[in-house]
Amino acid sequence: MKCEELGFKLQSSSHQELWSLDSDVVFLNHGSYGACPKAVLAVQQSLRSQLEQDPVNFFGRKWEPLLDNARSKLAAFIHTDIQDLVFVPNATTGVNSVLRSLHFAPDDEILTTNHEYNACRNALNFIASRTGARVVVAQIPFPVESPQQIIAAVLEKVSPKTRLALIDHITSQTGLIFPIAQLVKELQARGVETLVDGAHAPGMISLNMQEIGATYYSGNCHKWLSAPKGAAFLYVQRDKQAEIHPLTISHGANSPRTDKSRFQLEFDWTGTDDPTAFMCVPEAIAFMGSLLPGGWIELMQRNHQLVIQARQLLCTTLQIQPPCPAEMIGSMAVVPMPVSLANQSHIWLHDELFDQFGIQVQVIPWTESPGILMRISAQIYNTLEQYEYLATALKYCMKQN
Template structure:
């Protein structure tokens, strides 16, 4: 079966970024890429801060942060008064975990697709409080209906205190039916934290439509914001219980101010984040989503063909707007975290190509992304050169 043609490029999009043209950047999902216009906006804010630090931090900064939050929350379909800016999704998860008041006998349930740093955070909070952590296996090929049923069967009413579930998984690029999962958990009296690290800018679902107790997503990936920009949305019944990891001068202001104000933190990513969203809107949100998803699908097929993976064995797309795909690596390659990291470094150094190599359930996977600054030729070039590199193991 022939590989379907790639999407037409979005004219001029590559020029909006300052990425090294000698490198193929096929891993947008890890650290994103900031448009030049947002970089310059942030630099102007840094210049303002350094010109008069006392004025910058003490005259109107709280209001400026709130204004940026309202703008970003509106884009995500979140309540601006029920959302707080934070540095990344992992930080938001840690805030929720330490605010819950877990006790011995409580259980935190995650899936085996969860992000590694989030798993570490759950482990730590359970050790600290005496709660337990249980992992629910979800097959890679599970349908949305099957996932919901697995979650339903896995909940332990009266014991499961929190379910942590990814909206789009990092390791496996799998889309979870989070709104349906939230509905099932609510029937059983279980709170839900949605780790939506990859959702803002890529996926169309709004925070309100999902209805989770807690939802946290990064804007510095697919929302083109400077790094260190994320939003934690909290349901009304939880807001006054949310405590920051570090207490500072806005503590008595309540949520969200007590979470956002962290003394001499660098607030310039948050203040310039609306410029990143402006870039996305200028290109056309729907057009960007469709382009990126189609390009990632093209790259998956090209790489799969080069590695001898039949199309039927390539993991099915998570949905029409998912711009990340995975390709199974030959058996024995990248089967551990350390081996995956080593292979990712080799590909970067020898092939001048940035991809993500992950180890999931004892199998190595290559994750690639599609973004407006990418071209079909970059995936074609990797497909030609990668098999020989893998044979050198």
């Protein structure tokens, strides 16, 4: 069933032509993997051509200055010192690098929440099984009424044995912006180090590493920053860097160089791969920041306002209340599905919307009632009319159940 059959003739956003997105798909899931603009991909292709024209010269002479330039631009964007940043392929790799580097004893507790991203929770479980440490889970309700509920739930689970807290900045399953700076402050006051999974934060909200104050922070550049896939970063406080190593130990481990920290020497070169995604981060920052007169601030505000409108539209259609205050979300919003749809599997609903209506949207299983959540994203190429079409498609799906 096409949108015309439901009375819609969707007009593409003037910005959609800047992306390679399929014009036959209503793409409402920027949050899962991002989407890289054509202009940024063109820069990456140019870099790849340079690499392949003379790989020895590229890696011998061009690679490190290009990497350092990218790190410098990213450091300025997230307000930190260039010495505290390294590139990693994705935020999950950054989280794993920290967890695999730290030493845990059988009596140690590692604190996380029930909203933690499944891949990183699996990493916690792996570390616990190897070391005997115990994973403690703070139960944060959803729907949630205020940031204070999150803080209270996390702090309630802190004990004298709590060694580390792995906390999302913006949750993948529920789209919540956690009050991360206050959480970090409260946890540090109790002697607990913090590892922040910031996969969704760069480019969705303003980031200031100095103000957040986390011990460790890993974030993706390929999502809301819209860099190519394979670009992410790991931030580590200066006094902790000697303890943290990449998952692959390579030449940096015994490099005689003294002009860079061992931390950067190890992470910068873990073996031959394609580093061009990292090198395109400056282009992504510049390009996305040029799309609106107000730059990144206006872009973030525009996406936030659009997703709030879209969420209200869906909630009205489904006759439910918004599951959290508007200030607790950025450019993603999650809406619980009604019983008539929650009785189906999340895979069925996703596939029905995609196959029958051409809508690409994230549908998530949730351990608590109602059992299925829908997460919508808002990027500059999206329009309110696309969410109106989604609402109409959902009404059609409900009638079928």
